[in-house]
Amino acid sequence: MTRQSLFRMRMAGLLRKELRQILRDPSSIALAVVLPLVMLFLFGYGVSLDAEHVPLAMVLQDRAAPARELAARFEGSRYFDVRHAASLSEARRWLDQRKVEGIVCLQSDFAAHIQRQQAASVQVIVNGVDANRARLIQAYARGVLQQWGALRHARGEAAAVPAVTVVQRVWFNEGAVSRNFLVPGLIALIMTLIGTLLTALVVAREWERGTMEAILVTPLRRIDLLLGKLLPYFFLGMAGMGLSVALAVTLFQVPLRGSLSVLFVLSALFMLAALGLGLMISAAVRVQFVAAQISIVTGFLPAVFLSGLLFDLESTPLPIQIVSHVVPARYFVTIIHTLFMAGNVWSVLLPNALALLVMAVLFIALAYRNITKRLEAP
Amino acid sequence: MTVPRRIIALIRKEFALILKDPKSRVVVIVPPLIQFFVFGYAATYDLKNVRYAVLDEDRSAISGRLLARLDGSESFARVGTLTAGHQVAEVLDGRQARLVVHIGSGFSRDLHNGAPVAVQVLVDGRNSNSALLALGYIGTIVEQFNRQLAAEGLVALSGPGVALVERAWFNPNLQSRWYIVSALGGIISMVVVMILTSLSVAREREFGTFDQLLVAPFTPAEILIGKSLPGICFGLIDALLFSLGAVFWYGVPFRGSPAALLLVLIGFVVTIVGVGLLVSSMAKTMQQALMGAFVFMMPAVILSGFTTPIENMPGWLQAGTLLNPVRYIITALRLIFLQGADTAAVWPQLWPLLVMAAVTLPVAGRLFRHRSQ
Incomplete structure (x- = not known):
């Protein structure tokens, strides 16, 4: 052989x-x-690493129209599931018990500041344990706020539009x-x-x-x-x-x-x-x-x-x-x-x-x- | 022989099996430690030195200032300056840069005229998470730039805007290393324990020594104790070492109670020993046992929330994770380390572990007795 x-x-x-x-x-x-x-x-x-329907506590210390409108925009976002809290301390308790992952608080002088053309602030508190998710939640909150600002600007309510905006495109994976x-x-x-x-x-x-x-x-x-x-x-x-x-x-x-x-x-x-x-x-x-x-x-x-x-x-x-x-x-x-x-x-x-x-x-x-x-x- | 002496002899034999062979001896201590240190550094979602390229068609003082802000940030590192639009695809395709910042030619003119100005950012989406994070960083930098321009009166803002005040609790600087490292010890000790215990009965069966063990004057409970103790000991030692390492090496805060930590670790290690013995008793060879261990470990780690949040999963899968012991230890470790939980606060995570430990160990004991008859 x-x-x-x-x-x-x-x-x-x-x-x-x-x-x-x-x-x-x-x-x-x-x-x-x-x-x-x-x-x-x-x-x-x-x-998935993409956060959606994040439970969020909303504290409205101000019930005036602009505050309610902004709250409604958070409620309408697919990224958030909004629960209304009676007070900031109740919202904090929810955050501690992990019932919510973030808090949005509109203080009592929110609408007044807006009407007087002064800077109004929106407080966003997130649970930072999962840092990656916390960053995403912050970015989503920023997005909601920016859209609201653009809307108000379009209605001529004189909200500031940022001088420079970012137009983003994600290549190879368009929806990220x-x-x-x-x-x-x-x-x-x-x-x-x-x-x-x-x-x-x-x-x-x-x-x-x-x-x-x-x-x-x-x-x-x-x-x-x-x-x-x-x-x-x-x-x-x-x-x-x-x-x-x-x-x-x-x-x-x-x-x-x-x-x-x-x-x-x-x-x-x-x-x-x-x-x-x-x-x-x-x-x-x-x-x-x-x-x-x-x-x-x-x-x-x-x-x-x-x-x-x-x-x-x-x-x-x-x-x-x-x-x-x-x-x-x-x-x-x-x-x-x-x-x-x-x-x-x-x-x-x-x-x-x-x-x-x-x-x-x-x-x-x-x-x-x-x-x-x-x-x-x- | 009295009962305690019998058990002690069995336990000594089980420990000797691991400790007599210098290779096995090293294998249960050294690699887990190396893994902890290497993977603790490797496992991060924070971005540093993202390589980016610039296509600046404006080349004005003001576009230079925006780019200087990017260069000054430790999140970004410039690797190239492009001169033509067609180069964008080249650098992104070839991964020379992961992000291209494109400033159009009308940038400074439009800015001075008060017209809206856009900066185009193109990002490589092959790693979708990094892509989104990098875009978030850029957004923050551009926001700061806007505020600076307004403060200097270079652009006319139509009125003060709504400012966002952001705060992160429990992890103020949002370091993802805290999130990963606090739980990493649980994962690595699980791997050690699973390998030790899943191979232990399978090895005896492959060599035929298991039948000898069964005819020896041991009760099933005694065999179970002898088989589970080495795994419990090494698992606990490893897990405690990793906890110390997390605090003293990585600087992760330890805000909870040590008693709570010890309790959840014991509950977890005993559960995993039970699962390991269960796998072992069903396997005929060591290769089968090892595969069985992986069939358990891979889904268990994925569904534990260690790397991807449980909250992102669909509802039916979230319900399924309630049966996963790894889910409880990961949640408990983060609660104890970062949120300062004591035994009472960690109880919702602790009791499922204790129940699982109470179920898996006896079932494993019964099963390896039955299978040999």
């Missing part, structure tokens, strides 16, 4: 074994299919819908889970169960072993990714402005990097418990915190930004956000794809080196 047909036979046997191990164990299928589905539904329908930003990022997380976490256990498991010794006496070479471990999980991960993309586009209406083939090629690169990391850990550690811990610390958690999936990396201190450069998910999150919302922007895609390629090659090479065909620990 030729060397090539021998190789094919060995690979076919090993792949069959690995594939059976996956298929016999419904939990890996669950991880590739069920978990992405659950997460996509949660992110698509449930999770947080779902368009969260759902593609989630795909990176799901692939990390399958690629790094699942594979981190596969070689360690063979050592721990002692089946590695059985493999050592077979004519399998290191490269056969590596490919046998890599390929089944690669397809599992790509299946999870394909499913996620299909759902993101069809069900959640996330725009996909780049091309699908570029998305698949670059996802495959990321999948290889994630798999390489998992196999590297697995080969180096040989104990499932420790392999699991390390893969969570180096794979999963950085994919959440250091990838730009949720938090803006550029606002973090410099050391954190430097550390984030060794996280594969960072490059892929940039790629996937660009591909979904902006399109095939090669000046963004190419450098990040190159980084992924380097990492994939490096991790897989290190995994290859560490899968020794010897009994003693490396």
Whole structure:
């Protein structure tokens, strides 16, 4: 027999074994299919950074027409659910008990000031515990006030219009819908889970169960072993990714402005990097418990915190930004956000794809080196 | 052997399993601490040094003053000055800048004539949250600029406007780090506890030692205690370390009572140990157990309000979060740290945790006994 047909036979046997191990164990299928589905539904329908219907306490110490008109504009805003409080102290109690998230207070001299063309003030108090949400609520309140000012100006009631106004446009995501930003990022997380976490256990498991010794006496070479471990999980991960993309586009209406083939090629690169990391850990550690811990610390958690999936990396201190450069998910999150919302922007895609390629090659090479065909620990 | 000595022997064996292996020993203490410090800095919604480019077609003294205000703010960092409109798309597409400020050619003329003047701001919406925040910052800066112009009499304002007086309670400077870091300890200790406990029974089952444990003269309650104590201990130690770190390293205020903190942490860690053992008892292999842990943890963290507010979720999902133990610890930690809650104030968060702990642990105990028969 030729060397090539021998190789094919060995690979076919090993792949069959690995594939059976996956298929016999419904939990890996669950991880590739069920978990992405659950997460996509949660992110698509449930999770949002956009505040609407914020419960707000309104304290009207002044019952004159201008005060009532401004209050009505707060009530009409879709961002607020207004409850009227009898006094400021009652509103404060509501804020303490978390029944409302903010207070708008119009003091007793509000209308008088307005009528005398003096500056009237509107007090806005927000619960600052969630700083991000507090800022949004403040901005919404400012918007309501500005619209009211413009209305009064148009009626010739001589309210000041600001000298300079800001005309804003949000590119790539016109409505600034947080779902368009969260759902593609989630795909990176799901692939990390399958690629790094699942594979981190596969070689360690063979050592721990002692089946590695059985493999050592077979004519399998290191490269056969590596490919046998890599390929089944690669397809599992790509299946999870394909499913996620299909759902993101069809069900959640996330725009996909780049091309699908570029998305698949670059996802495959990321999948290889994630798999390489998992196999590297697995080969180096040989104990499932420790392999699991390390893969969570180096794979999963950085994919959440250091990838730009949720938090803006550029606002973090410099050391954190430097550390984030060794996280594969960072490059892929940039790629996937660009591909979904902006399109095939090669000046963004190419450098990040190159980084992924380097990492994939490096991790897989290190995994290859560490899968020794010897009994003693490396 | 008397009962206490039996249990002590079992507990010693469970601790030895974690502590005898130098790799496992390091793994339960060092990575959680590193995570706490790295992620505490990484997890922020505040914007700093947003890279922006300027297209100033007016090039007047007054447009220069508006831009100087932007440059002077630590939220923005100028990375480029554009000369033509077509460059806007290039810098935004290629992420060289995340925001472009466009000042039209009539800016200073219109301003002096009292005509309405607009500054166009184009922002990269790939991160929608950052985009909205950056626009908010710009709005504030422009507002200050307007006030300055009016004060100098450079523009004629038709009358005094309505001023907004803004105040934020509990977090006056609106630092999102307080919000994240106060709750981060709960999340990281949950990960440690889930991994420790979900793998513990699964490992014995994979190695076949669990059957030996069952035929040994232990009652199910004793096995349960032996299996849950290491998780409870390490989880509590980690969570308390993180609380200290939040206060002394990150400067998060601690306004509530330490007793309340200890109580909610105990309630939470015991609940999570119960969930972990539940997962463990249903898994045949460690790989399955690990996946089970994630199937619980990922939705639980997402639906906890840790990173995205529960109030933004649709009503049916908000109702669903009432079954999520992580929701209660996150709310309780923020109440205690930032809003100064004592045990009474945190009771609405505490009793669901105690109920869940009282349910999950016995169920786990029964389940891993039954599954082996």
